Amino acid sequence: MAVQINPSILSADFARLADEAQAVAGADWLHVDVMDNHFVPNLTLGVPVVESLARATDTPLDCHLMIENPDRWAPQYVEAGAGSVTFHAEAAHAPVRLAREIRAKGARASMALKPATPIEPYEDLLPELDMLLIMTVEPGFGGQAFLDIMLPKIRRTRELISKHGLELWLQVDGGVSASTIERCAEAGADVFVAGSAVYGASDPAEAVRALREQAAAASTWACGH
Numbered sequence: 001m002a003v004q005i006n007p008s009i010l011s012a013d014f015a016r017l018a019d020e021a022q023a024v025a026g027a028d029w030l031h032v033d034v035m036d037n038h039f040v041p042n043l044t045l046g047v048p049v050v051e052s053l054a055r056a057t058d059t060p061l062d063c064h065l066m067i068e069n070p071d072r073w074a075p076q077y078v079e080a081g082a083g084s085v086t087f088h089a090e091a092a093h094a095p096v097r098l099a100r101e102i103r104a105k106g107a108r109a110s111m112a113l114k115p116a117t118p119i120e121p122y123e124d125l126l127p128e129l130d131m132l133l134i135m136t137v138e139p140g141f142g143g144q145a146f147l148d149i150m151l152p153k154i155r156r157t158r159e160l161i162s163k164h165g166l167e168l169w170l171q172v173d174g175g176v177s178a179s180t181i182e183r184c185a186e187a188g189a190d191v192f193v194a195g196s197a198v199y200g201a202s203d204p205a206e207a208v209r210a211l212r213e214q215a216a217a218a219s220t221w222a223c224g225h
């Protein structure tokens with residue numbers, strides 16, 4: 001698979017979401033951060049906004065649910081039009097059942113790990129997933145500094161994916177920018193979320209293109225575009 005760049009609309013202007021989606025029309029997915037002020041200390045948007053955004057853009061939506069009880073809410077994001085739904089391992093009560101439900105409803109199923117959550121206890125679950133998200137900041141806010149100490153976890157996860165011969169995508173999220181994306185790609189990530197590095201740039205479309213080029217050149221796993 002080629003590397004993928006997913007701009008995070010957390011750093012976009014929420015009053016102009018359709019235009020902000022259009023500004024990165026060359027992106028692979030639009031990353032939508034859903035926060036409930038319980039799982040993380042911040043509040044963003046919910047199902048109705050995802051529903052409207054899905055109608056307003058042709059770019060598929062990658063919904064990252066930073067919420068309590070994703071077992072109850074995640075299926076509604078599939079119904080709202082998300083093409084990929086990520087729940088947190090720390091919040092899910094029944095991750096296998098939830099991943100199967102997301103897939104059965106027609107979306108890609110993905111699970112996220114906070115920085116202090118190890119991958120190893122979840123090795124046997126990997127075949128149930130289409131993507132694993134390794135957080136490279138503490139979830140809750142955009143614009144934080146990339147945590148270098150997550151690189152060994154990215155590497156170990158890539159090794160587990162290879163060991164089991166899986167097609168699983170490996171996403172990184174938090175502090176991904178021109179100065180950190182190469183390290184992530186070298187470690188084995190192939191899907192890159194970038195918020196401030198894209199929407200903080202004077203030309204967001206060009207930022208997506210440049211990040212993709214950097215990641216493809218540094219990737220030891222993915223083939224280039």
Ligand SMILES: O=C(CO)[C@@H](O)[C@H](O)COP(=O)(O)O
Pocket residue numbers: 008010011031033064066137138139140141142143144173174175176193194195196197
């Ligand atoms: O999930 C989150 C934050 O919790 C992210 O998706 C951020 O939105 C990424 O923003 P940058 O670190 O790239 O500015």
Ligand SMILES: [Fe+2]
Pocket residue numbers: 008031032033064173193
């Ligand atoms: Fe995110």
